[in-house]
Amino acid sequence: MNLESTYLGLPLRSPLVASPSPATGRLDSLVELEAAGVGAVVLPSLFEEEVEAEAITFLERMEAGSGVFGEATDYFPDVDLDHLGLERHILLVEEAATRLSVPVIASVNGRSAGGWVRYARDLVAAGARAIELNMYDVAVDAEASGADVERAYLDLVSAVRAAVDVPVAVKLSPYFSSFAHYAPQVVEAGADGLVLFNRFYQPDLDLETLDVTPRLELSRPGELRLPLRWIAILRPRLPDTSLALTSGVASGADIAKGLLAGADVVMTASEVLRQGPGRAAAMLEELVQWMSSHDYESVDQLRGSVAQHAAENPGAYERAQYQRVLSSWRR
Numbered sequence: 001m002n003l004e005s006t007y008l009g010l011p012l013r014s015p016l017v018a019s020p021s022p023a024t025g026r027l028d029s030l031v032e033l034e035a036a037g038v039g040a041v042v043l044p045s046l047f048e049e050e051v052e053a054e055a056i057t058f059l060e061r062m063e064a065g066s067g068v069f070g071e072a073t074d075y076f077p078d079v080d081l082d083h084l085g086l087e088r089h090i091l092l093v094e095e096a097a098t099r100l101s102v103p104v105i106a107s108v109n110g111r112s113a114g115g116w117v118r119y120a121r122d123l124v125a126a127g128a129r130a131i132e133l134n135m136y137d138v139a140v141d142a143e144a145s146g147a148d149v150e151r152a153y154l155d156l157v158s159a160v161r162a163a164v165d166v167p168v169a170v171k172l173s174p175y176f177s178s179f180a181h182y183a184p185q186v187v188e189a190g191a192d193g194l195v196l197f198n199r200f201y202q203p204d205l206d207l208e209t210l211d212v213t214p215r216l217e218l219s220r221p222g223e224l225r226l227p228l229r230w231i232a233i234l235r236p237r238l239p240d241t242s243l244a245l246t247s248g249v250a251s252g253a254d255i256a257k258g259l260l261a262g263a264d265v266v267m268t269a270s271e272v273l274r275q276g277p278g279r280a281a282a283m284l285e286e287l288v289q290w291m292s293s294h295d296y297e298s299v300d301q302l303r304g305s306v307a308q309h310a311a312e313n314p315g316a317y318e319r320a321q322y323q324r325v326l327s328s329w330r331r
């Protein structure tokens with residue numbers, strides 16, 4: 001069975017990619033993911049706030065020491081504070097790029113335009129073969145219109161695109177009022193690939209402490225359907241753009257669905273966190289079983305074959321699906 005795939009112009013041995021999560025944040029589990037057959041790995045995002053927070057902690061510790069011994073700060077060599085929190089990410093990229101033979105993709109989530117560009121450059125210099133821009137952002141500024149927010153994202157994509165000489169993928173949220181209109185603009189701005197979709201995490205309220213508590217729930221298989229629909233809609237419209245599906249991928253059947261809808265690669269995080277990196281091998285084996293029982297010889301043969309259904313008249317197709325779904329309910 002030929003699983004060879006291409007993503008962001010990079011030849012991959014399989015269409016399953018490890019999405020950013022703690023499982024891609026350690027060298028040992030990265031090695032296990034590679035042994036399990038993934039085609040590429042995306043490392044956890046470097047957050048600008050994380051870099052800044054580490055620099056502040058470092059400064060505070062230095063100042064705490066300086067009150068005790070006058071010369072204490074002299075013990076520290078000249079440190080570029082900006083690069084302190086960065087160091088861990090750089091090191092992981094360097095180690096992963098040296099140790100793995102599959103492509104290592106680095107992810108960035110900046111706060112300032114300069115941050116996105118600077119960190120993307122640093123990660124590429126460390127050996128990242130591509131950059132994934134993690135556009136996780138909850139637009140809470142009541143002064144900013146939808147068009148303002150969309151424009152700001154496009155400017156960031158252009159700025160990073162101009163700053164690095166490796167492919168750039170953009171991980172987007174599904175919350176755009178006209179995604180079929182916006183997605184091509186992201187490509188126009190310089191994205192080589194789109195990663196659909198970012199999952200949004202909603203904090204909860206603790207009724208005892210009245211604290212807002214972070215609550216991270218791993219995805220469920222039904223979450224696959226949203227990116228599946230949008231990959232199928234966009235595939236015919238963006239024939240030359242890499243499309244990656246993320247959310248709810250937990251089996252070989254899910255990989256097959258993603259490819260049929262037109263994804264170049266299918267990403268997984270939650271399932272690997274639940275079952276361990278070795279689960280990737282079982283998922284690929286399930287894909288191979290399904291393909292051979294349906295007479296496919298390569299993933300290229302199935303890629304995008306279902307997207308065509310949605311291509312001719314996507315509006316009518318979506319309306320028909322909506323009506324079918326409503327009338328399919330049985331007590």
Ligand SMILES: Cc1cc2nc3c(=O)[nH]c(=O)nc-3n(C[C@H](O)[C@H](O)[C@H](O)COP(=O)(O)O)c2cc1C
Binds near residue numbers: 045197219220
């Ligand atoms: C614990 C955890 C950490 C994650 N960290 C990141 C991250 O740093 N950057 C990112 O773009 N996505 C991150 N994600 C999102 C995943 O990469 C993935 O897109 C999302 O979980 C949906 O895929 P899944 O259903 O296979 O989990 C994280 C997910 C989990 C569960």
